[in-house]
Amino acid sequence: MAESVERLQQRVEELERELAQERSRRALGSGDGGGGRARIEKMSSEVVDSNPYSRLMALKRMGIVSDYEKIRTFTVAIVGVGGVGSVTAEMLTRCGIGKLLLFDYDKVELANMNRLFFQPHQAGLSKVQAAEHTLRNINPDVLFEVHNYNITTVENFEHFMNRISNGGLEEGKPVDLVLSCVDNFEARMTINTACNELGQTWMESGVSENAVSGHIQLIIPGESACFACAPPLVVAANIDEKTLKREGVCAASLPTTMGVVAGILVQNVLNLLCFYRFLLNFGTVSFYLGYNAMQDFFPTMSMKPNPQCDDRNCRKQQKEYKKKVAALPKQEVIQEEGEIIHEDNEWGIELVSEISEEELKKSSGPIPDLPEGIIVAYTVPQKQEDSVPEVTVEDSGESLEDLMAKMKNI
Amino acid sequence: MAESVERLQQRVEELERELAQERSRRALGSGDGGGGRARIEKMSSEVVDSNPYSRLMALKRMGIVSDYEKIRTFTVAIVGVGGVGSVTAEMLTRCGIGKLLLFDYDKVELANMNRLFFQPHQAGLSKVQAAEHTLRNINPDVLFEVHNYNITTVENFEHFMNRISNGGLEEGKPVDLVLSCVDNFEARMTINTACNELGQTWMESGVSENAVSGHIQLIIPGESACFACAPPLVVAANIDEKTLKREGVCAASLPTTMGVVAGILVQNVLNLLCFYRFLLNFGTVSFYLGYNAMQDFFPTMSMKPNPQCDDRNCRKQQKEYKKKVAALPKQEVIQEEGEIIHEDNEWGIELVSEISEEELKKSSGPIPDLPEGIIVAYTVPQKQEDSVPEVTVEDSGESLEDLMAKMKNI
Numbered sequence: 001m002a003e004s005v006e007r008l009q010q011r012v013e014e015l016e017r018e019l020a021q022e023r024s025r026r027a028l029g030s031g032d033g034g035g036g037r038a039r040i041e042k043m044s045s046e047v048v049d050s051n052p053y054s055r056l057m058a059l060k061r062m063g064i065v066s067d068y069e070k071i072r073t074f075t076v077a078i079v080g081v082g083g084v085g086s087v088t089a090e091m092l093t094r095c096g097i098g099k100l101l102l103f104d105y106d107k108v109e110l111a112n113m114n115r116l117f118f119q120p121h122q123a124g125l126s127k128v129q130a131a132e133h134t135l136r137n138i139n140p141d142v143l144f145e146v147h148n149y150n151i152t153t154v155e156n157f158e159h160f161m162n163r164i165s166n167g168g169l170e171e172g173k174p175v176d177l178v179l180s181c182v183d184n185f186e187a188r189m190t191i192n193t194a195c196n197e198l199g200q201t202w203m204e205s206g207v208s209e210n211a212v213s214g215h216i217q218l219i220i221p222g223e224s225a226c227f228a229c230a231p232p233l234v235v236a237a238n239i240d241e242k243t244l245k246r247e248g249v250c251a252a253s254l255p256t257t258m259g260v261v262a263g264i265l266v267q268n269v270l271n272l273l274c275f276y277r278f279l280l281n282f283g284t285v286s287f288y289l290g291y292n293a294m295q296d297f298f299p300t301m302s303m304k305p306n307p308q309c310d311d312r313n314c315r316k317q318q319k320e321y322k323k324k325v326a327a328l329p330k331q332e333v334i335q336e337e338g339e340i341i342h343e344d345n346e347w348g349i350e351l352v353s354e355i356s357e358e359e360l361k362k363s364s365g366p367i368p369d370l371p372e373g374i375i376v377a378y379t380v381p382q383k384q385e386d387s388v389p390e391v392t393v394e395d396s397g398e399s400l401e402d403l404m405a406k407m408k409n410i
Numbered sequence: 411m412a413e414s415v416e417r418l419q420q421r422v423e424e425l426e427r428e429l430a431q432e433r434s435r436r437a438l439g440s441g442d443g444g445g446g447r448a449r450i451e452k453m454s455s456e457v458v459d460s461n462p463y464s465r466l467m468a469l470k471r472m473g474i475v476s477d478y479e480k481i482r483t484f485t486v487a488i489v490g491v492g493g494v495g496s497v498t499a500e501m502l503t504r505c506g507i508g509k510l511l512l513f514d515y516d517k518v519e520l521a522n523m524n525r526l527f528f529q530p531h532q533a534g535l536s537k538v539q540a541a542e543h544t545l546r547n548i549n550p551d552v553l554f555e556v557h558n559y560n561i562t563t564v565e566n567f568e569h570f571m572n573r574i575s576n577g578g579l580e581e582g583k584p585v586d587l588v589l590s591c592v593d594n595f596e597a598r599m600t601i602n603t604a605c606n607e608l609g610q611t612w613m614e615s616g617v618s619e620n621a622v623s624g625h626i627q628l629i630i631p632g633e634s635a636c637f638a639c640a641p642p643l644v645v646a647a648n649i650d651e652k653t654l655k656r657e658g659v660c661a662a663s664l665p666t667t668m669g670v671v672a673g674i675l676v677q678n679v680l681n682l683l684c685f686y687r688f689l690l691n692f693g694t695v696s697f698y699l700g701y702n703a704m705q706d707f708f709p710t711m712s713m714k715p716n717p718q719c720d721d722r723n724c725r726k727q728q729k730e731y732k733k734k735v736a737a738l739p740k741q742e743v744i745q746e747e748g749e750i751i752h753e754d755n756e757w758g759i760e761l762v763s764e765i766s767e768e769e770l771k772k773s774s775g776p777i778p779d780l781p782e783g784i785i786v787a788y789t790v791p792q793k794q795e796d797s798v799p800e801v802t803v804e805d806s807g808e809s810l811e812d813l814m815a816k817m818k819n820i
Contacts, residue, residue, distance in 0.1 A: 047521075119446070271703075298706065
């Protein structure tokens with residue numbers, strides 16, 4: 001009884017304190033998540049309504065992750081804070097990531113409201129500024145560094161490279177991972193160039209212009225195909241990106257596809273960071289995972305780098321990777337027939353189960369004639385009878401080389 | 411002493427009330443999306459930054475949907491506004507759905523902040539009230555009807571049935587679809603009971619207690635298995651839900667899995683509403699789609715109803731469905747060998763490509779011994795070496811009947 005009185009008195013004191021805080025917050029007129037919550041020094045697994053980390057720390061009790069708190073030691077750079085990038089940033093923020101670097105030069109518009117995250121009252125603000133404000137309110141424990149510029153200009157590219165190399169949790173250390181959430185070929189190639197030069201592992205993501213398919217792709221320079229080795233066909237397919245940006249025309253988008261792509265992207269980030277860096281027991285990492293919303297089809301595959309890749313640094317990384325593999329004792333490289341374990345890469349990643357070419361053909365549209373060794377990296381939805389497809393592959397009659405050359409001229 | 415306890419309890423209640431009021435004033439006050447945007451009478455496809463529908467209307471130009479504006483004629487009821495339900499509601503709101511009915515009796519807590527949607531300043535508000543406020547700011551063109559109650563009590567159940575039957579866009583007409591985004595067996599069974607009685611098509615969704623797998627399931631009473639015919643194994647597997655709710659213990663959750671499940675749920679809602687109701691050219695609908703975040707595995711399948719289902723109305727709907735099928739000319743029912751087209755259901759749905767039992771076995775954990783005709787509806791993640799799985803199937807040694815009986819007693 002005495003104990004229960006004491007507990008009640010504590011609760012009264014606690015509530016009085018909260019009420020006073022609440023009143024002062026309202027008086028300050030902070031609004032919009034103003035105030036949010038207080039910072040938390042150490043993640044706790046205590047199961048109380050006021051603990052924002054209880055459901056994440058429960059992953060430990062469930063045997064999914066052995067040391068969830070380590071997430072606070074990671075830094076992720078997100079390039080592009082649009083339909084995929086903003087949700088990706090929100091998920092990582094809510095997971096309690098250590099630090100996020102955001103890069104974008106766009107402004108929030110009402111035309112973005114068909115995707116998650118931004119709200120109408122933010123129209124006119126820069127995307128990185130609006131995102132930082134919302135994300136800080138959601139989780140003030142995360143460190144944010146935002147850059148409101150276009151990474152593809154010469155000057156900004158240098159700054160971008162510098163921040164990737166030095167913007168880690170401890171200044172001077174590189175970030176752990178770069179995520180590409182951009183919507184155009186040029187920006188993807190820029191990230192690719194930077195990561196090949198730095199030997200920086202990154203993940204590509206994308207949603208098709210017709211909004212109903214998307215993909216994520218893990219790129220480990222030298223080991224898996226880089227973006228210049230074999231870009232996804234949705235980009236390589238005869239689409240003039242300038243057409244899509246011209247007056248009166250825009251790409252379609254849906255919050256569903258964008259949300260699913262962000263979800264599988266961040267889940268693979270967690271798998272990569274948590275499982276492979278610290279040998280925790282999260283899941284496997286997909287080298288390539290597609291999503292076709294028309295058929296609920298999710299192809300996985302992996303692509304070897306192209307020895308003739310145009311990117312000098314990609315070829316250099318490939319040579320270094322080969323040297324490392326050659327230096328390994330044989331039994332570590334080949335486990336079972338055909339199954340190669342890449343014990344040597346920094347992440348210790350194995351190739352995931354791949355979809356067969358036949359399965360891909362069956363569930364995809366027509367596949368163009370590609371040079372040997374290059375496989376389709378995107379699911380082209382099957383033509384529907386009444387559809388008026390603007391994005392076709394078989395009509396182009398162009399080789400991948402032609403398309404690559406054309407894209408370079410964009 | 412007894413008096414002082416009572417007084418303290420009163421004081422706690424009083425303070426909790428004041429705090430909730432204070433929080434609601436601040437949340438509903440200025441900021442926080444305040445202002446939003448003006449209502450829009452008619453969806454336009456004009457490509458200008460100020461048009462929130464341009465990217466959705468572009469689906470028409472891309473040949474994906476022929477009449478996107480029809481989305482405004484649909485009403486969807488969402489039961490459960492938690493990690494999956496809130497994102498589901500946000501996606502449908504951003505897509506410009508006609509009307510949403512939201513049912514939940516929970517309050518927003520800081521402990522919910524590891525999932526998308528709710529923000530710390532909304533802690534203390536009822537979930538439906540907080541959601542309605544945010545969603546209205548995002549899209550004031552959507553009509554909202556919210557109910558802050560538990561549908562499983564006798565009185566509320568009647569009201570719930572009434573609103574499903576009459577809460578359509580035009581009062582007196584039923585809703586088009588019910589979505590179950592709840593987190594417990596009892597609420598799912600309640601929705602199942604209501605929908606079997608009303609012959610109401612609905613979709614089930616769920617995320618496992620260990621946060622790394624989820625599913626969606628389409629239930630057309632009489633045609634596909636209802637929730638009482640064969641509940642997903644994650645529920646049937648020896649989990650005492652009361653254990654998970656007891657002091658100091660909570661289920662794990664991740665924004666990734668929740669976001670992916672919401673995304674595939676809403677995409678299938680769009681496919682169902684747009685494609686089948688109006689013969690637009692969206693994609694196919696999955697009867698069952700799972701997501702295993704540990705392996706990026708997405709099984710699809712369909713389940714026939716159980717002729718011995720405990721639900722009297724399910725058995726009744728099955729008989730009616732059989733009569734309708736029998737009345738159809740043979741050639742409409744069987745197209746190719748083994749491929750049955752369900753021309754007779756209200757939605758005109760075909761069974762989607764199913765995963766083979768072997769594939770499921772390969773990618774899942776051990777499968778328990780089930781009565782003939784009942785198949786596994788959930789992917790049990792493979793045991794990892796270092797994991798401490800709390801949720802196992804093979805250890806229970808119980809039959810599905812035992813488990814069902816046990817669950818009924820919960």
